[in-house]
Amino acid sequence: MKKFAIVGYGNIGKACAKRLKNLRDVELVGIFSRRDITSEFAPVYPQKSIFDFSLEVIICTGSANDVTELAKKLVCNFNTVDSFDTHAKMREYVEDMDRLAKEHGHLAIVGAGWDPGIFSLARALFFGVTGVDAQTFWGPGVSQGHSEAIRRIEGVEDAVQYTIPIDGAIERIRRGETGLSDRQKHRRVCFVALKRGANRDAVREKIVSMPNYFAPYDVEVNFVEKEELKAHAAMPHAGIIMGRDKEGQSNLELSLKLKSNPEFTSGVLVSYALAASKLDMTGAYTLPELPVSILLDDVMKFV
């Protein structure tokens, strides 16, 4: 019986718990959280008590500010799988995890979600066979990172941000255009609930001028009541990776449409966690560095 644990219990953590609970030959030993939570799927323990347990794999969910620090501690004691998704910090994080994992004889699978994750694999493959960088579009869908960036603004009670490909932009890439700017590829639509007494204009200005996150895009800001944000709870997402050789002779596209981003991400995490529990490897690996056959009992069925 393989013993798994989940650290962090947000949307992805819950979806992972449900999946692990429904699997044979797997024991979900516990959910480890710093918060005072309950779970229908497994006992809940304080996060720090995890080091008292003997476990096969820890799934460290999410990309909260401190997930990298926590994961680095965990990988010294266990095999880990995570869906860390801050692209800009990925290289440094993987290097740290790789060093620690090797020092302690463990395996870390890093960025096992859809992007980074499945999309990383597609970008790497498409470049590998065409020699040209692939183009990525995200949406229409909810970006957790951008929603969170709005929530951190003073005066904001809650927020949901939709990333939406610009009409016609995907067709322009298909026709072979290059060099589209951020603004020409995506727009951003925000639904923001303010705290009592907050200033709309000040919040709007802080959103649209935020470097990297919003400044390079056309941004629509809609102020709504907190109650209205419940209509945006589903967290759908979508995206497409477009590969094309220099002559435009060969075109590859991977597209993804998700009714629930956490649901799909948990599927990726749990699949790779099961694989990790069977592998005899040490070090940290992203999805393009692992053969997809590790997910399967009989890969030849799919060749």
Next chain:
Amino acid sequence: MKKFAIVGYGNIGKACAKRLKNLRDVELVGIFSRRDITSEFAPVYPQKSIFDFSLEVIICTGSANDVTELAKKLVCNFNTVDSFDTHAKMREYVEDMDRLAKEHGHLAIVGAGWDPGIFSLARALFFGVTGVDAQTFWGPGVSQGHSEAIRRIEGVEDAVQYTIPIDGAIERIRRGETGLSDRQKHRRVCFVALKRGANRDAVREKIVSMPNYFAPYDVEVNFVEKEELKAHAAMPHAGIIMGRDKEGQSNLELSLKLKSNPEFTSGVLVSYALAASKLDMTGAYTLPELPVSILLDDVMKFV
């Protein structure tokens, strides 16, 4: 300087030769053929003389009847990469190649084309993260295997066969339908040039009743002059792999559109041949069994 050779010099062989010729740090030592051919890209030698050369990797192109026997001899002496594409014989072929490659300390990359190849990888990945078999559609495009099957019929001078997805079938799968028959997924359109004196009706009957290849499909047979087949020389192809979880919440699609099937296949072959020349591995591997990072200098750029 890595030394490569090409065995077999059809459309894929030529496209591979051109690619290798244009690469730095690569020497295309020769083209080895049983036929009396010339090449603008490298010296041509009799096929059997290949064993006199010291080479890094042999690219054995195509899936002719004897390619498996030839490849099994080659892998005892060299690393090999091929785009063998007879799905039904794949498992046995890989097992044989794996045993021989390991016995002789070589690496064989098998089925490095688009299907088997890139599509195998997608099918394996989509099943791996959804737990449900993906659906494959081929076309619209020219199937070499089906064209060749027609050419072997007595009285046929030359032939080209187009595989075409049935209108609306891809949409039915997207809506969650399952259990579509072969006939409901694809139709087959043939352009056939007859030898002088051949009987149209007899040839048509032999085509439409051919087991596996044509009998399970609606088939359109068009008889044309040999000259007219030149209009069908481009060999475009296309296809789509559709993955979907049990609840229909997550949908993944990999689609491919190729103006020239041999051109794209040669890109895959040469990419994996370059990777093979750098890897320190023995045995036979299909694409889902290899990390895509072997194609790249710096995988983290794509994560």
